[in-house]
Amino acid sequence: MDAQRGYDAVVVGAGHNGLVAAAYLARAGWSVLVLERLEQVGGAAVSQQVFAGVDVRLSAYSYLVSLLPDRIVADLDLQVTLADRAVASYTAVAGGPGLLVERDEGPATAASFRALTGSDAELAGWRRFYGRLSTLAEDLAPTLTEPLLSPGELAARLREPELWQDLRERPLADVVADELTHDVVRGVALTDGLIGTFADVHADDGLAGRCFLYHLVGNGTGQWRVPVGGMGAVTGAMAAAARSAGAELQTRATVTALEPRADGVTVHWTDDDGTERAVDAGHVVCGAAPAVLDRLTGTAPRPSADGAQLKVNMVLARLPRLRSGVDPAVAFAGTFHVDEAAGQIDDAHAQARAGRLPDVIPFEVYCHSLSDPSVLGPAERAAGRHTLTLFGLHTPAGLFRADPVGTRREAVRRVVAQLDEHLEEPLLDCLARDAHGEPCLQASSPLDVEASLAMPGGHIFHGDLCWPVAATPEDVGTWGVATAHPRVVAASSGGTVRGGAVSGLGGHAAARQLLDRP
Template sequence: MPVQDSYDAVIVGGGHNGLVAAAYLARAGRSVLVLERLGHTGGAAVSTRPFPGVDARLSRYSYLVSLLPRRIVRDLGLDFAVRKRTVSSYTPSERGGLLVGGGEERTRESFARLTGGEAEFASWRSFYALMRQVAERVFPTLTEPLPTRDALRARIGDEAAWRMLFEEPIGVAIEEYFADDLVRGVVLTDALIGTFADAHDPTLVQNRCFLYHVIGGGTGDWDVPVGGMGALTDALAKAAVSAGAEIVTSHEATRVDTDGKRAEVAFRSGTGEGTVAARHVLVNASPEALATLLGEASSPAHPAEGAQLKVNMLLRGLPRLRDRSVEAKEAFAGTFHVAEGYGQLAAAYGEAASGRLPSAPPSEIYCHSLTDPSILGPELAAQGYQTLTLFGLHTPARLFTGDNEATRAELLAATLAQLDTYLEEPLADCLALDANGAPCIEAKTPVDLERELRLPGGNIFHRPLSFPYADEPEAAGRWGVETAHANVLLCGAGAVRGGGVSGIPGHNAAMAVLGR
């Protein structure tokens, strides 16, 4: 139970954004209480041992880091590090694999083998040089007050980049820059991770997803968290508590009442119910959850719907590849793309939009333990065990609402079968066994994520991502976390500039409270 009756700030939800906010506010001398519904902090950014009797600590839901600003790590003195991946991606095909990484010349040769010339690699370099320029100019704004649309446009300072990212469907730019179907697909995947959309969706929801996937850290790099994602949230919880914040787990907030100046938060726990007063309430949950807490109706213009399959695996060793031009350790160290050609992605989207599971499910895979073996127990590491994380695309929640368990099993089987077409041996033969003799593999659908983490519709972003500028003139100069109530702020992924493991909404909500 909370040790006080009143706090400067009560934070609802102990996910990574709530912990960031708690640490900043406590370091500023504010009294802070974090109420967490689950028996542990971390939310979707946790590490667990999912397989009985097996000493492998996997990032169960979120798994890579790109959007976390280094300034948050420095400001809060976090004992947390990431490692670069030596390979960015590998994409197998009947024409041979496309390897991006291992040095510029290696990448150039891989493009030339696949496409028969230099043009596609030149286009790749040109396109991503432009994305790097955008990243360097946009990423620093994410921890500043919201700019206007015109101000962000001026800051980017390149009309071609602005048009392709903010005005036209990203499919237009991809088709202008690239001719090869496989290369086009590799580029498009960044617009579809966790987002159910076509390359030419007129709402530009895919553009917003693409933008957040290429601007992280000002480089667009996706790095491996040392010790797994739980290492980050453990460090954040430690920083918050060390600064004086109070964290209580197994305490679920049930209601927020406010007059705009003072608020009261009701909660329940295993020992009963209670209330606590606060000057500010920061809600690290979805906008729908916030509306429920406030007793307000929630009618989002675009209902949240997740569209991903998350699979965690432990292998006795990596499978051999049919493509002999690359070693398995290289291919799986980066993002291993499966059935993600441009045409394949369009076909999978069309099938899912019509209510059918994709016949060739697109997915991407990587091996955390190749870059960071610390997540494995010493015995497993010595025996050559490896983890695999698979993220499936174009699997919207609507496909699982009938029989989630049966549909999950069907999709998992089809996804692994698609991967097997590029392997010398079935992946199932490589899976480790847990203490009960069961294969070490688990899968999570959007329905599972909604049930376990209360993500609306299983949407990992809580709602469609927003462009990182003020939509309305009055929002310019604010932090993108404000609500209709002056002392109630949204500090979760559904805030403007939310989504992903970034800590940005938590930082921005704390800055709004502190008046910076």
């Protein structure tokens, strides 16, 4: 076994949180080593050329940015550009024009609500609800990069404490129904409580409410933006910040064990040729899931929720025409909702909970190349090609375990057929072909995510999200990253109080915990 010199900190995992932690610590003068199992850094936030001979950089797993605070971007001088989407969402409705919600509301949004619901009442409720959410986001977002507040301290800083309390204590479906009555409109709102989370929106367990909150609070606006150059541009900028500050990044380095001591941690790992190595660290920052940290420290893995998403990456030869007559360059420019009415969400959850792949899978689609053509190579751009990402809800990992390949194939068949119901031409006819003549379509179930990224159960948040507030009096003033080992701090989404999505919040909190310690 080869031994290396010691470091002030070793970071396990070069996902976005690990990279953010490494950059902060290195900029503070710490010696930092980052160990990453895969051949590239970035974790789930990477860009890849998925299809042979097709010069398109797809955001293979994570695909949009909302929660990444401007403060982290400024602190680390991240060279990243995020593009706004002109359209917030378009919801396809069989036999009708659908529901268009502009990013900056104009006459088209009002007309669309009126055509769908027959009056202006639903739009008025929409405005009230999202106006209150906007106020809550403005007040809550700055606290995400501060030490944890007590519930009372946080409530005192909010202009909408009643909405905050409702989201924490009432079923999300009831909170939404206070203002929205139309089945389709309620469904559009409820989907933000289900992205990557298998939850019952009628339960008062807070699971859907927490997911909803994180999707609406980002940077004080809740706006989801497209990273120019693909998601890999974000983590590439984070890696560059870490390296420029002096951190060492080692890929193809599989951490096999952690030995915490009172004065530090010995980190055991193997390199790409199987050589066993060990390095001593004053502290370890773990960017891996909590269950992985348990395994590395030799403790029984804690229970972890499964992921619940179907991800389909595609490259299109052309945007498909819509039966509604809406310009596809408008409809696909934001979040394109399919079969996500409130009743359809309920039916799909009930079937999945009973162990069945939903007959109708709620899903949404994104065309990032409409906002960021730079992900397309010159020839692909000239040919009018586009990317298309599909994200399905209520498809938990357990549904795929008995027959992973067959169930994934059937899930893809169903969502393609559902999308075809709203298209004038079959989706498969619009797909580009790779160098082997195969259609450019790649699907991943939660089990595929688990296999590729070591995320237990394929859960994209590493587990259930937490409310961004101190859970106990002892947590007040901390950063919410403590583990059972004083020399090891968590940085992953599921291992920290404030994690989830591509935010860097876990990495920021881990670094602050170490840098602010007595």
